[in-house]
Amino acid sequence: MTPAATEPSGALTIRTLTMPADTNPAGDIFGGWVMSQMDLAGAIAAVERSQGRVVTVAVEAMTFIAPVKVGDVLCVYTTIERVGNTSITVAIEAWARRDRIAERVKVTQGRYVYVALAEDGSKRSVAP
Numbered sequence: 001m002t003p004a005a006t007e008p009s010g011a012l013t014i015r016t017l018t019m020p021a022d023t024n025p026a027g028d029i030f031g032g033w034v035m036s037q038m039d040l041a042g043a044i045a046a047v048e049r050s051q052g053r054v055v056t057v058a059v060e061a062m063t064f065i066a067p068v069k070v071g072d073v074l075c076v077y078t079t080i081e082r083v084g085n086t087s088i089t090v091a092i093e094a095w096a097r098r099d100r101i102a103e104r105v106k107v108t109q110g111r112y113v114y115v116a117l118a119e120d121g122s123k124r125s126v127a128p
Contacts, residue, residue, distance in 0.1 A: 005106055008095050010079035013041035018072045018096075029068035034094055034108050035059070041076035042090040046114035049080050049088055050126045054114040057087070062110040072096040075104070081111065086123040088114045 014037060022033040039056055046054040068074060075095045082089040094108040118124040 005093075008075070008077040008093055008104070008106070010077035010091065010093060011045070012075055013044050013078045014074075014076040016074050018068055018070055018074055020070050023070060027070065029070065029072070029074075031064055031108075034064075034068055034074065035062065035110075037074055037076055038092045038094055038108065038110055039112060041078050042092050042112040043114060045078035045080060045090050046088040046116075049083065050114075050116040052124070053117045053119075054088065055117060056112060057115045058113040060089070060111040060113060062108070064108050066096070066105055066107045068094075068096050068107050069098070072098055074107075083126055083128065085125055086115050088116070088126060090114065 018029050022029050024030050043054055077093045079091045081091045090112050092110050092112060095104045096107045097104055116124045116126045
């Protein structure tokens, strides 16, 4: 994952509009809100890959590249990077469409790890 990329990597998994309620005192969208959108997208990808319930166990990497502004459309892209016995590592990129229609800007990237769970909450195997 490189910050200088000009096109998103992976599958578009979530697209949402940023709202004033999610801003910090400087008027930018809170980094935690962006991270939560990335976690949701990563979980969607991990659930699809594992065919069942997953939980987030780690954020291995996180880089904030540019601020997200009110009115941006946040587009989150996911790529399955690694599948272990019970875990799935997902590379995640967040891109902002400025003013909802203009250019796309890479704003954040990260690597999240999810573990597959059985119905009783214990770890379960993920098919290779």
